[in-house]
Amino acid sequence: MSFNTFGKIFRFTTWGESHGPAIGCIIDGCPPNIPISEKEIQIDMDRRRPGNTKFVSQRKESDKIEILSGVFDGKSTGTPISILIRNEDKRSRDYESIKNKFRPGHADFTYFKKYGIRDFRGGGRQSARETASRVAAGAIARIVLKNLLGKKFSIYGAVIQLGLMGCDRKNWNNKEIRKNPFFCPDKKSVKLWEKYLMAVRKSGSSCGAIIELRANGIPAGLGAPIYSKLDTDIAGALMSINAVKGVNIGAGMGAAYLSGEENSDEMRSKSGKAKFKSNNAGGILGGISSGQEIIASFAVKPTSSIINSRETIDKKGKNTKISVRGRHDPCVGIRAVPIGEAMLSCVLLDHFLMNRAQCG
Secondary structure, three states: OOOOEEOOOOEEEEEEOOOOOEEEEEEEOOOOOOEOOHHHHHHHHHHHOOOOOOOOOOOOOOOOEEEEEOEEOOEEOOOOEEEEEEOOOOOHHHHHHHOOEOOOOOOHHHHHHHHOOOOOOOOHHHOHHHHHHHHHHHHHHHHHHHHHHOOOOEEEEEEEEEOOEEOOHHHOOHHHHOOOOOOOOOHHHHHHHHHHHHHHHHOOOOOOEEEEEEEEOOOOOOOEOOOEOHHHHHHHHHHOOOOEEEEEEOOHHHHHHOOHHHHOOOEEEEOOEEEEOOOOOOOEEOOEEOOOOEEEEEEEOOOOOOOOOEEEEEOOOOEEEEOOOOOOOOOOOOOHHHHHHHHHHHHHHHHHHHHHHHHO
């Protein structure tokens, strides 16, 4: 299977399957002499891992990382950083009864058609378990960006829509995001979301979500037109996440409903510096960062593994029905927040290093 590597200068390759002995990643292109610790990476790993609240999969994984190479005396050496994450709570027996059936909404059918073989244990390589490796790579990217850009740099992701339940983005509070199990930026919405998601889970179904990412402290000038635009690479990175079906940059598809006057982010000069009166462009103009806050959002479909019976076919092409049991998220979009932050961090660092290579 090819195409397991992401990035141009800051690159990472992930490996492993959902029910294999371990998963991991190899990160290449990390600048040397950057302070890196397992403890700091583990913070992001803990935010993504399953089993930490009643609203996510109850698979019990500590997702404890082990750095095998590329770090010496607490600093990056400039050589490949290898990270290992052991799988601890595999229950492959959960999939024995459906191993010859294709789960609707999953990549079972397309994987089998492409390769002629598939790992039915939790989906193997197609499983969202792979994203733990991305979060590890993204944590390192964020550490490097903090080191290079200083205290002004930050990335925050939040769930702004949970199924049919929205939130008031005017109440966005970065501190609140880390305090509730939904990564919700609006404190007033949390209790309503709890009742809603519990009802979805009890019904044997699932729901989707919309996640918004905000990055601050990003300098103007990142991005390389025409075929390596910053927003092109951000969109590709977010679309590569499991279950993502749509991406917006700034106003995104909503820009189609605006007039030219409404959509144009007017500019003024203040103390000799450019200031924008709005940010419909999401901090990116012509594929190049403007120095504004970078805003991207992505839509995650409802979890495809649900208890409620659905129609499907088996490997022999016969019609059948399927009910997927086991430990699954009622909304995979919740744990997609740290994954989205990780992928955005990797893209921003990659473009920062490319810009430095060309422009000094």
